[in-house]
Amino acid sequence: MSTPKQTKEIRAQLDDLLKAAHERPLNSQELLMINENTIGFDAVLGLRYTHISRGEVRAMVRVNPTLLQPWGLVNGGVFSSIAESVGSLAGVVMAGEVVVGVNNNTDFIKSVTQGIIEARATPIQAGRRSQIWNIELHHEGKLVALSKLRTMTLG
Template sequence: MGNFVDYLGIEFTELSGDRVVARWTAGPTMHQPYGIVHGGVHCSVVETLGSLGGMTWLSGRDPEGKVVGVNNNTDFYRAVTGGPMTSTATPIHQGRSQQVWLIETYADGDDRIVARGQLRLQNLYP
């Protein structure tokens, strides 16, 4: 997937143009100065899952198409210091020129949401 995805430790358990599910473990290397997971980590997970889902969906329509993120809006609901996380991405809109994906992250074993992001992608054609 790439060095940054490897660094974050994101492991994909499901990857399609309709749904992306990944597990990752939050820990001290991801902390901001107050000892909680940095918001940029959550934004990175949103960007990664939404982009891969969008890329997978578009490649089924145009194998040479590409996607690029044009807006990433992530809300943080609960601070976490570490532990296993599960993030799920689902499309809200998949059109000719743009896609919008919703990505939610939960701490494993907990029903409460940690972060929720929306990613807008631009579809690019050769």
């Protein structure tokens, strides 16, 4: 577990990397740094970012038993949470400042029981104060959930 000082240092490194992503896509070494220092809810989900650039963020989650309902299906909240994390990070990169989600609408299309869920966030509208993101979630190449996330800048 990280100390408050370590957490603050990790957040500062993350901020620097996201500022870089505002200008150019992050390279594999930078993505590795982000993924190895994941904190908070992204760490709980096991979220791994695979692409971060202005206008597109991709990530993946390996399904594990903690993400399942008692009936063995991925909980719908997991899809919504993945979308919130990926879309919010995309919003930060696009805006160059902190954003918060203000609405998350997720449609569940197909059940998932195992494997990898891949997410891709792209902008529908990217204004100065608010943004709307489209987040597609796929499993084995098939669309399994679709989210629309509205974010608002805090600056």
